[in-house]
Amino acid sequence: MHDLLRGRLSVVVAAAGYGKTTAVRQWLRDTGEQALVVDDVSADHLPSPQRRPDRLVLLSRRPIPVAALLRYDLGAPIEIGPRQLALSPRQVAVLLAGQYGVDNQDTAASVHALTAGWPALVHLAAAHVVSAGVSEPSTELLSQPDNPLHDYVCAEVLDDLTPDALELLAQLPVVGTVSAELTADIGEGRLGAQIGLLARLGLLLPENGRHRAVPLIAAIAAARHPVPPTRRAAFVALVADWHRDHDRLVDALRLATAAGDRTRCADLLRDHGADLLATGAGSGIVAAAAVLPDVLRDPAIDLIHADALQATGRTRAAIAAYARLTGGADSLPAGLAWRYGAALYLWGDPNDALAVLRRGRSGGDSDPDTALLLAWTSAAHWLAGDEAECTAFAGKAVEAARATGDQRALAAAHVALALCADLTGDPVGLRAHYSRALEFAEGAGDTAQVLRIRVNLAAGLEQEGRLIEALAVLHPAVDLARSAGYDSSLALALANQGSLLHSLGRLDEALACYHEAVRVYERMHSMKVAYPLTGLGDVHRLRGQPAQAKAAYTEALRAAVRDGHHRQSMVPALCGLARVAAATDQEEAAVLADRAVEHAHGRWVTTALVARAWVAWQRGASDDVRRDARAAAEVAAVHRDRGGLARALEVEAAATDDPAAARELLREALSIWTESRAVLEADRIRVALGRIAGDHGDLRLNGRLAGSRLAAAGVADMPPTRPGAPGRVEIRVLGGFTVLVDGRRLPARAWQSRKARDLLRVLVARRGAPVPREELADLLWGRTAPAERQKVAHRLAVALSTLRTVLDPDRLGPADHFVLSSQQDIAVDLGVLDVDVEDLFAQAQYGVRLRERGEFADAWAVLTAADRAYTGEVFADDPYTDWARPLREEARAAHLRILRTLVDLAQRAGEVDDVVHYLLRILSVDPFDEQSHRDLVANLSEAGRHGEASRAFERYAEAMREIGVLPREVLGVTRHPAR
Structure with missing residues (x-):
């Protein structure tokens, strides 16, 4: 203001x-x-x-x-x-919440939409919403007579207007929007003169060069000052004809339908049906056709009506409409045959589609419908997995389309060639043909084909691991399908978008896409609902929700086989079910996986083989795993399916006994996922790499960090432990001694022998170094006379056997899996044991290296996690054992190094509170660390926290006095306590 x-x-x-x-x-x-x-x-x-x-x-x-x-x-x-x-939507929401107690964003949005933010109307509407106890206000509710809002509008607004202005407002609920040009051209200049006035007063709102009324004002005006039906019909007819003459066909059809002008509706559908459908008016065509009596219908109108039903996702109704148009004839015009066949194809039934497409008859070399018939026949063979027929019909479609020069036919022919490239594993050809098809479809203004091409092209890019590019291609398709009302294309685009978001680690967004796709497909009664249902199952499985995953996969499979076998959606559903079942019923899982392999074709063979390999891995059949994994990798290479290749490498690594070979396989899989930016899959591989026996370095730490990220993202599907392998053993010595097997703490009674427990403690304290048997005997039983040494050696052997039994009670691994021994010495294998203090040392080194490389954020994450892991000194429950002193001192030094590096990182980030926190932590461990005292005083002083700085200086001086050192000045803080 x-x-x-x-x-x-x-x-x-x-x-x-x-x-x-x-x-x-x-x-x-x-x-x-x-x-x-x-x-x-x-x-x-x-x-x-x-x-x-x-x-x-x-x-x-x-x-x-x-x-x-x-x-x-x-x-x-x-x-x-x-x-x-006027009030903004946000201001309306704040007003409703603050003054009326209506804290519902949807309610506030509805009030703003109905009032356009007109302040008095907002208040009156809010009061009426509260008194009526509704959460979804509507024009009908708020414009009812005898309520304060209605009375206010009539007395304060409408009664002040001229009859012409009132008539214009009363016409707008049907007409929608008007412009000065429109009213001038239809001879209603007296109404046109009112547009500027009403806009300046706020009763009309500007909208793309035209004006629409504030909804509540128009509704009350129409009820208070009704226009005679004949005058309204005449006005609407004039406006409809004006829109038609100015190529605003969608508006013309909408007005003719609203006015119940059946003749105009029929003329518009007959003369301009294809143009209307191309501009996304499918719903308008369906509504207009619904008001036509049989006497005004003809085959041309019925055909465009069927096309509109198909475009808007009413697939069953569309198929029925096409069937009626065939009249049961064995031979069909090419135009009807390809439309009917395409509807069946898009519904997901290749066999019925082919049966209809074969009934089509050629219209000659110059007939675009013939080329379209051939192209859709090729597509149906692709859906059926018939590579030879798909290729043959695609070639014929191209020849026919080139003969006609029709862009729509050329687009469909290139789509057919792209589908052939998909079956034969030619991703370069696939992209090239889709690019050409998109050019032709856009040139023809064929919205349906533009959507189909974008969705398919995105799927091809996803297959190559080019996820970001695929999402960029797909996003406009979702928006276009939504705005144009093409439900079948919208559902498929949403399902594919969900898959991409899933791969990129955006699981909540993926779920939203899958759920919306399911709703749209269910509205269409399409078997293709199996696609998003399988996606839902994949997310649930990833999040460790097997019951929900199984339910989604089962529903997907039921949809895929409901009317025949839709192999493309059936195979991934079977694979998902097999993966879920493998944890509880390996026999059922094997049957499901075999079915998937049996029905798979094209790139889906990789998916099926990988699923069967995981099922075989679950039952410990390593040879079967390697066979299927390698076959899957070969198919993935042919189809350039990078994601499939990475999954094949992962499952082969799981079945590989050689740690070095497994590591190489996983590293290659990791590089694929990293390049694709599939963050969750990349982290799953990092976890698997970190679990490989014999690695104590960065791979293990990276695996721990990746596991933390996955847990934060809600991912529970971590790479599992090999079936039949010993459980995971964790040894905790920081803050006290504890042993966990598969996450469960061992009770005291599990040890059977205290000496076995002490043996493990000593071996851990030596950090995996071999300890001579004689030295162990002395540490555990004290020095003994030579005559007793034989007995003590036997006791040590018993303690060793007991220890091995405690760590691997089911004897799943070899005797020396966790504890190595020879005639001379004994050692723990730190490559297979998780020891918290060893992790602390590794994290400290790794964090410092990250800081030296300038990777400050990662260094902070590693070192803060290490600091949290330091829960106390080594063997704090037994602080006086001499054999533990070296490890205890080393752990304390590592912790101080972690804290000092965190101070440095916090200073770089300018986080004074963190600097103070970690300096105080250092001083709690080493109260005589002069540099930390001085850094604490300096940081507090620079931050203007002079009182804290002064007190910190006094503590510094006191500590130095205890060891006979004179404190030095720090940034002008020189208060020395009296001696």
């Missing part, structure tokens, strides 16, 4: 209730400005020009002619209108 009212003469013009007076009063109060404000003025009752202040603000319910304003000689007047006074 300040910017708008800074001129010497301002005029605030709007209808009653826009808050003109309130806004100006608030402006004066907030700014302290001085102005003469004259409220409720009109052109006939203006203040005298002789009384001319330095600044004048006029408030009016009607526009004031500029000539009348220029008499004040205050410069050019500035007009402030209703759009500057």
Whole structure:
């Protein structure tokens, strides 16, 4: 308001209730400005020009002619209108929550939409919503007579308008939007003159060069001042014809339908049906056709009606409509045959589609419908997995399309060639043909084919691991399908978008896409609902929700086989079910996996073989795993299916006994997922790499970090432990001694022998170094006479056997899996044991290296996790054992190094609180660390926290006095305590 009212003469013009007076009063109060404000003025009752202040603000319910304003000689007047006074959606939400207790964003959005933010209407609508106890306000509810809102609009707004203005408002609920050009052309100039006036008052809202009414105002005006039906029909007919003549066919059809003008509807459908459908008016065509009596229908109208049903996702109705048009004939015109066959194809039934497509007859070399018939026949063979027939018909389609030169036919032919490339594993050809197809489809203005091509092209890019590119291709398709009302394309695009978001680690967004795709497909009764259902199953399995995963996969499989076998959606559902079943019923899992392999074709062979390999891995059949994994990798290479190749490498690594070979396989899989930016899959591989026996370094730490990220993302599907292998053993010595097997803490009774427990403690304290048997005997039983050494050696052997039994009670691994031994010495294998202090050392080294490489964020994550892991000194429950002292001191030093590096990182980030926190942690461990004392004082002083700095300096001085050192000045803080 300040910017708008800074001129010497301002005029605030709007209808009653826009808050003109309130806004100006608030402006004066907030700014302290001085102005003469004259409220409720009109052109006939203006203040005298002789009384001319330095600044004048006029408030009016009607526009004031500029000539009348220029008499004040205050410069050019500035007009402030209703759009500057209206409340924004956010302001409406705040008002409803604060003043009316309506804390519902959807309710607030509805109130704003109905009132356009008109302040008085917002208040009245909110009060009515509260009194009526509704959460979804509507035009019908708020415009009812005998409520305060209705009465206010009639008395304060409508009664002040001319009859022409009232008639225009009353016509708008049917007409929708108007422009001065429209009303001038149809001979309604007297109404056209009202548009500018009503817009300046805030009753009409600008919209793309046209105007629409505030919904509540139009509804109340139509009810209060009804237009006679004949006059309304005549006006609507004129407007509809104007839209038709100006190529606004969608508006023309909408108006003709709303007016119940059946003849105009029939003419528009017959003459312009294809154009209407191409511009996304499928729903409008369906609505218009529904009002036509049989006498006005003909085959051309019935055909465009069937096309509209198909485009808007009413597939069953479309198929029925096409079937009626065939009349049961064995031979069909090419145009009807390809449309009918395409509907069956898009519904997901290749066999029925082919049966119809074969009934089509050629219309000659120059007939585009013939080329389209051949192209859709090729596509149906692709859906059936028949490579030879797909290729043959694609070639014929290209020849026919080139003969016609029709862009729509050329687009369909290149789609057929792209599908052939998909079956034969030619991704370069696939992209090239889809690119050409997209050019032709866009040139023809064929929205349906543009959508189909974008969806398929994105799927091809996803297969190559080019996820970001695929998402960029697909996103416009989702928007276009949604705005154009192409439900079948929308559902498929959403399912594919969900798959991409899933791969990119955006699981919640993926779930939203899958759920919406399921809703759209279910509305269509399409078996293709199996696609998003399988996606839902994949997310649930990833999140460790097997019951929900199984339910989704089962429903997907049921949809895929409901009317025959839709192999493309059946195979991934079978694979998902097999993976879930493998944990509880390996026999059922094997049957499901075999079915998947049996029905798989093209790139789906990789998916099926990988699933069967995981099932075989679950039952420990390593040879079968390697066979299927390698076969899957070969198929993936042919189809350039990078994701499939990575999955094949992962399962082969799981079945590989050689740690070095497994590591190489997983590293290659990791590089694929990393390049694809599939963050969750990449982290799963990092976890698997970290679990490989014999690795204590960065791979193990990276695996731990990746596991933390996966847990934060809600992912529970970690690479599992090999079936039949010993459980995971974790040894904790920080803060006290504890052993966990498969996550369960061993009770005291599990040890059977205290000496076995002590043996493990000593071996861990030696950090995997071999300890001579004699030394162990002395540590555990004390020095003994030579004559007793044989007995002690036997006791040590018993303790060793007991220890091995405790760590591997089911004897799943070899005897020396966890504890290595020879005639001379014994050692623990730190490559297969998880020891918390060893992790601490590794994390400290890794974090420092990351900091030295400038990877500060990762260094902070590693070192803060290491700090949290330091829960106390080594063997804190037995602090006086000499054999533990070296490890205890080393762990303390590593922890101090972690803390000092965290101080450095916090200083770099300018996080003073973190700097202080970690310096205090250092001083709690080493109270005589002079540099940490000085750093603490300096940081507090630089942050302006002088009281804390002074107290820190006193603590520093006191600590130095205890060891006979004189404290030095720190940033001018020189208060020394009395000695």
